[in-house]
Amino acid sequence: MTEVVQIIERWGPWGLLVLLVIFVLVYPERAERIGGWFLGLFSWSSKGIRQRSIKFKIQGQVNTFARSIDREAIGSMPYNMNLNFVRDIDRSELDPDKKIVIVRLKDRGADDRNVVHSMMAYCPYGVIPQARPYLSDAMNESINVTVTRKFLNYLKYYSALQYLYDDVLPKCAKDIPGLDDFCKIFDTLDDNGLFTRVILEELRDFGARIETRYPEESHGAESANFVNYVYNVATRQTGEVLVDIGYLGQHIATAFVFVGIGEKMLSKGPTLYLKHIRKLRDAGFERAYLAARGGSKGQEENTLSIDVAERVSYLAERANLAKRGRAMRYYATTRDGNTRLHILTELKMIPPPKSIN
């Protein structure tokens, strides 16, 4: 901050201008939000200024949110939004293969609708776009609703959230069978911290893997089965052993390894978990998430499970079983209503060497 003041003191208005340009280039989304807010101060004076202030406000909010989600799951929201206000269209120049939809944004008393409709128009192209052709209608729309809900929560835009729950969701649920169920599943996964970190990440990779293929029903079924597996993981009872050790589909091969049963950790240490990771690797799983929980907020010193999980991931890499990927720490609410520290470490399995016969 002192450097900024020194620059302004030395170079005066030119220094301020250069700093402004640098700020806009480095933080374009924040600059949009500030621009929208600033123009909003003068929106009473002209319809044009009000229009621009709404444009920059919505864009800035969406793009800041998109960047924050993209940091959690890289590539899941790879594009920003540009709200393009259309005044004239030359129909003779329109490409017959490329359909354009112009959404009407109302001026007064409709800010909630404008934000929700803009976000829901953006989501199909802005959130895991490469996977969308391969997902069912219900899953596609529930991803749009869940991401829009997260966006409105992020902004603490409660009136727009009310509009989403009271108006948008019931009407869309009537139109699309299965939408309600997927929305509930994604809500639970989001509460557990798994929606962006696992679901969007895996579906992004799923789409990237098959992006040259023609979409088939089996693709939709595989993605739905994977989501159901992760839902079973998130809703299992403490100590419960799941029937499926992981999800092994044609294009998704992912498992969870839970570190946290006290007697097992104390008696056998990391060896038990390494044995399980080897078993997953030999069964053909490509990725495993090592999951552990710490203490509740304010009691973070209870980190035995987390320490063991970190040791296991280190040893798995040393034993050439897997390569460590992202290690994510976050707070999430458990089934008993406590907010606890969670750690999720991604392990990319290294296939065993092929034997020469």
Next chain:
Amino acid sequence: MRKRIEINAVWDSQLQHLLENLGILEPLLLGKLTCAQCGRTVDLDNLGAIIPQKDEVTVVCDDTPCIHSATRSKGSLPRD
């Protein structure tokens, strides 16, 4: 810089000009246009979205499922 998805929109104050430009203002005011999704009559008050194509222009009412059906699989992809 991240690429941008273009979401096309029309502001209230420019709506009539756009409708006139597309040649559908008069039919709309006369109540001759219906929603492409649900079939109800569309007027200036309940117009939700416009889908202009080379050979025809369709409209959609402001009912939420109708707008989302129209926008769900359409829209501009990022410019390269």
